[in-house]
Amino acid sequence: MLMQSTTGPYGMMIFTAVLLVVFYIQAFKKHYRMPYLLSAVTSGALGTTIRGLAVLSNDSTFEIFTNVMFFFFLSLTIVFFFFFIESCSSLKPNIPQVILIISLFIIGQAFNFLRFLLFLDDEILNIFLVMTLAFYGLLGIIGYGIFGIRFYLGNYKLTREKMPIFLTIGMVIALITYSLICITSLVYWGYPTGLIGDVVPILSTLFIAVFSLSYVFNIDYVYRLPYDYYGIMVYVTAGLQIFKADLESRRDVTIETNLISGFLTAFNSLFAEALSAKDSVENISSKDSFILIKTGDYVSVVVVGEIISAKLNNAVFEFLDSVENEYHEELENFNGEITGFSGIEKLIPKCFPFFKIKRVE
Known part of the structure; x- marks a missing residue:
């Protein structure tokens, strides 16, 4: 979700690649049509892979570009996830919620891409980075933390099944992670450092593991509609x-x-x-x-x-x-x-x- 440390980039890339392959195999084997969730998983895997390649590269320009694409794909993952839960909840998307999610995505990505496209001094570039992190964090707080928790917790209340509990836990982890990203980016005026900087990647990996493995081990739950x-x-x-x-x-x-x-x-x-x-x-x-x-x-x-x-x-x-x-x-x-x-x-x-x-x- 945030910058990956230089330790273990291969492991994270392999982990996400395996999850993606298994997910796709199960989805196509059962002929399931789930474009939003597949798009979310694919975007997340691309973002993680791109960031892993950047960590392994010594080219500063390439690292900046991949950093921009990393935030783009991870933000896109949240947008696709939002539309996935909307498609499970109602016949038509909630327009105010759609406007909110899309607006946060567009504003955040405007700051994100301007970091690469404009030749500005370091101080202004850092402001753009902070705004990118803040809007990225806010997008995750609302997409995963608010809409995601509400959706899966609602599923549990209706069905009393175990699966929504695990997915709700994943959303809570995401809420904590994105809250740290949003708040610390403004407090530290950049990437979080110290203990928080170490904790965020761990929470990110934990969220990916809980959410992805829950669906990988029970692909049918993608089609779970928790109503009578x-x-x-x-x-x-x-x-x-x-x-x-x-x-x-x-x-x-x-x-x-x-x-x-x-x-x-x-x-x-x-x-x-x-x-x-x-x-x-x-x-x-x-x-x-x-x-x-x-x-x-x-x-x-x-x-x-x-x-x-x-x-x-x-x-x-x-x-x-x-x-x-x-x-x-x-x-x-x-x-x-x-x-x-x-x-x-x-x-x-x-x-x-x-x-x-x-x-x-």
């Missing part, structure tokens, strides 16, 4: 249900299939006739529940649950494509017979790793 989901249904465009799965949830909710089907048909008719809408209704929601509908060429997928998130939205699209690709011929020549669609259940784990099926109809 009650059921998933597939209808042909004529409104006939060809698949339904009730899901395990904290609340005991019984989904009346005929009621849902009639409700959606009525809503689509209302939009088509009264509002001349060409597209089908996509979601209906209240404060504590929703019905998410995605319609393809042959079928509509309906998920009923507690909270819609961008990640769930994307997973439903993926599931819709999988169903239509797997059963293209049957759907194209559909004659009302639904017994041939029982295999749809096997497509659920790939798209919804944390949907726990209670029963299938």
Whole structure:
């Protein structure tokens, strides 16, 4: 997270490279689409690698350039992480929070790159360095320390699972680390020295280890959506249900299939006739529940649950494509017979790793 000492650059580079490779292998093996988290991990690995190369180099110009790129990639990691947790939490990003994160990133990187692009005297360059460190630290405090802790602690309160505890601990370590970076950069007017200067790299490594290893050892948790989901249904465009799965949830909710089907048909008719809408209704929601509908060429997928998130939205699209690709011929020549669609259940784990099926109809 901050300047790496000259001791052990190879070890840190190897450690991050191994984590990155293992993470990518597991992600692609399971065909998981997680662009924000993969981008965050990649940016972090690039930043660490670049800093490691700088430590091994004796070229002062190269060291300055890599130092600038180090802060750029590590700051970018925080931005990608923020969008990752946003995609797990809601359908659309919180605009004020997005503006805050992006603003801190842009201001910090403006100071960062001006250190390399402008030929200024040492005193002014040091001011730019302090501002880079301060905004970098503030970005980490808000991205990891506030949003990260809130997200994972909220997950634990909802699920009572062990995984969010480890990730919350990682976020707390990050909060301490970035607070030290931000505060000491202003106090020391530059890089922290002495004991704090020694502690920060250790905390940085500890944070990377806790966070990365938590996901590496349980890659499925990337798709963890800590809300209740009650059921998933597939209808042909004529409104006939060809698949339904009730899901395990904290609340005991019984989904009346005929009621849902009639409700959606009525809503689509209302939009088509009264509002001349060409597209089908996509979601209906209240404060504590929703019905998410995605319609393809042959079928509509309906998920009923507690909270819609961008990640769930994307997973439903993926599931819709999988169903239509797997059963293209049957759907194209559909004659009302639904017994041939029982295999749809096997497509659920790939798209919804944390949907726990209670029963299938």
